[in-house]
Amino acid sequence: xxxxxxxxxxxxxxxxxxxxxxxxxxxxxxxxxxxxxxxxxxxxxxxxxxxxxxxxxxxxxxxxxxxxxxxxxxxxxxxxxxxxxxxxxxxxxxxxxxxxxxxxxxxxxxxxxxxxxxxxxxxxxxxxxxxxxxxxxxxxxxxxxxxxxxxxxxxxxxxxxxxxxxxxxxxxxxxxxxxxxxxxxxxxxxxxxxxxxxxxxxxxxxxxxxxxxxxxxxxxxxxxxxxxxxxxxxxxxxxxxxxxxxx
Amino acid sequence: xxxxxxxxxxxxxxxxxxxxxxxxxxxxxxxxxxxxxxxxxxxxxxxxxxxxxxxxxxxxxxxxxxxxxxxxxxxxxxxxxxxxxxxxxxxxxxxxxxxxxxxxxxxxxxxxxxxxxxxxxxxxxxxxxxxxxxxxxxxxxxxxxxxxxxxxxxxxxxxxxxxxxxxxxxxxxxxxxxxxxxxxxxxxxxxxxxxxxxxxxxxxxxxxxxxxxxxxxxxxxxxxx
Numbered sequence: 160x161x162x163x164x165x166x167x168x169x170x171x172x173x174x175x176x177x178x179x180x181x182x183x184x185x186x187x188x189x190x191x192x193x194x195x196x197x198x199x200x201x202x203x204x205x206x207x208x209x210x211x212x213x214x215x216x217x218x219x220x221x222x223x224x225x226x227x228x229x230x231x232x233x234x235x236x237x238x239x240x241x242x243x244x245x246x247x248x249x250x251x252x253x254x255x256x257x258x259x260x261x262x263x264x265x266x267x268x269x270x271x272x273x274x275x276x277x278x279x280x281x282x283x284x285x286x287x288x289x290x291x292x293x294x295x296x297x298x299x300x301x302x303x304x305x306x307x308x309x310x311x312x313x314x315x316x317x318x319x320x321x322x323x324x325x326x327x328x329x330x331x332x333x334x335x336x337x338x339x340x341x342x343x344x345x346x347x348x349x350x351x352x353x354x355x356x357x358x359x360x361x362x363x364x365x366x367x368x369x370x371x372x373x374x375x376x377x378x379x380x381x382x383x384x385x386x387x388x389x390x391x392x393x394x395x396x397x398x399x400x401x402x403x404x405x406x
Numbered sequence: 407x408x409x410x411x412x413x414x415x416x417x418x419x420x421x422x423x424x425x426x427x428x429x430x431x432x433x434x435x436x437x438x439x440x441x442x443x444x445x446x447x448x449x450x451x452x453x454x455x456x457x458x459x460x461x462x463x464x465x466x467x468x469x470x471x472x473x474x475x476x477x478x479x480x481x482x483x484x485x486x487x488x489x490x491x492x493x494x495x496x497x498x499x500x501x502x503x504x505x506x507x508x509x510x511x512x513x514x515x516x517x518x519x520x521x522x523x524x525x526x527x528x529x530x531x532x533x534x535x536x537x538x539x540x541x542x543x544x545x546x547x548x549x550x551x552x553x554x555x556x557x558x559x560x561x562x563x564x565x566x567x568x569x570x571x572x573x574x575x576x577x578x579x580x581x582x583x584x585x586x587x588x589x590x591x592x593x594x595x596x597x598x599x600x601x602x603x604x605x606x607x608x609x610x611x612x613x614x615x616x617x618x619x620x621x622x623x624x625x626x627x628x629x630x631x
Contacts, residue, residue: 167498178498231501238505262495327502329511330490362414371493372413372486374513375584381505390592397590399414
């Protein structure tokens with residue numbers, strides 16, 4: 160099939176970017192979106208142009224590296240999907256596809272579709288951990304955890320940090336990402352001990368990184384590849400208020 | 407407010423002031439329902455009720471909490487909106503609206519419409535009652551009832567009221583549940599209860615306030631009687 164592309168090209172963080180038109184004549188419907196991008200880059204390299212830079216790693220939908228704004232939606236038109244798991248069969252022959260980087264003040268574009276998401280790392284560094292020497296793997300049943308709590312904590316822990324929540328939020332809020340980690344650790348006995356301190360420092364870092372306010376539109380949950388629940392945000396709000404009051 | 411509060415604290419403040427305003431709306435609606443009584447009875451009842459409220463010290467304290475809530479809710483919203491505008495990402499093609507409700511994304515616009523409505527609402531009734539010279543009814547109470555009936559004689563004024571109530575309705579539809587979220591109600595059971603209650607609350611408040619001017623217009627229209 161024939162696909163027309165309008166892709167955001169930008170040399171570096173300092174220079175202005177713009178949309179550039181490309182055309183691909185032999186796109187196979189079974190191709191993933193990233194394979195289609197590979198095909199384009201092959202074409203660009205052969206003609207001596209600079210290939211389009213984009214983040215990617217596992218291409219199995221679990222690493223959270225890939226992420227693009229495809230036709231104005233994070234990871235494309237299908238909810239709960241990473242860009243690598245989006246396939247060209249979702250598009251029609253002759254379609255024009257707009258590809259832009261994830262945006263937000265806290266997510267500066269480094270080049271083309273490649274975005275600096277290290278703000279997420281700094282939020283985790285502010286408290287998204289348990290301060291004990293882990294050593295070797297501990298006995299699994301040493302600390303009793305109910306099945307329900309373990310499952311619920313795992314659901315929160317499933318966040319892959321792709322940044323689609325921020326990209327799709329009209330305020331570029333990182334509430335879903337930050338809250339998933341806060342809730343994950345607050346639900347487990349090992350994490351509970353530091354939960355008061357953790358929520359305060361992680362939220363403080365989230366604000367320092369210039370993410371916006373969460374206005375509860377719930378768009379983040381829809382676009383999240385891992386279907387992380389917005390109830391994590393409620394949990395974060397509860398933990399935060401409690402910590403502020405009891406501090 | 408801008409430099410000392412975190413994003414979460416600003417949202418908590420929105421929730422607390424918003425929920426107080428929600429509570430006030432219930433009391434306000436219950437009082438206004440007296441306007442649906444037959445004219446003679448409504449006049450006596452409504453004017454007596456107004457007199458009762460204005461003389462009560464407890465109500466006076468509540469009213470100051472109300473004014474404060476209203477002002478803080480607006481100012482906080484302004485700060486949040488301006489800050490969000492700075493952090494938000496902008497796209498050449500933006501179809502993000504597909505993943506959320508339109509009214510959840512436009513609370514600022516709906517709120518502004520409500521604020522415009524409130525300016526007229528305060529000017530026409532609150533200011534009149536507090537600082538204007540009102541006629542007195544046969545019981546010696548200020549005759550607010552006649553002022554209200556006179557106001558609803560124009561169809562465009564009634565329409566303005568009804569449309570404003572729809573803006574309020576959508577604002578509440580997102581606002582009520584959003585407030586519970588901001589305050590941290592995270593248990594799935596209570597979250598779904600709040601969603602149902604919030605929806606019911608919004609429908610009742612909107613319908614209740616919208617029906618009154620329509621009813622008055624249809625039943626008490628001077629040129630028709």
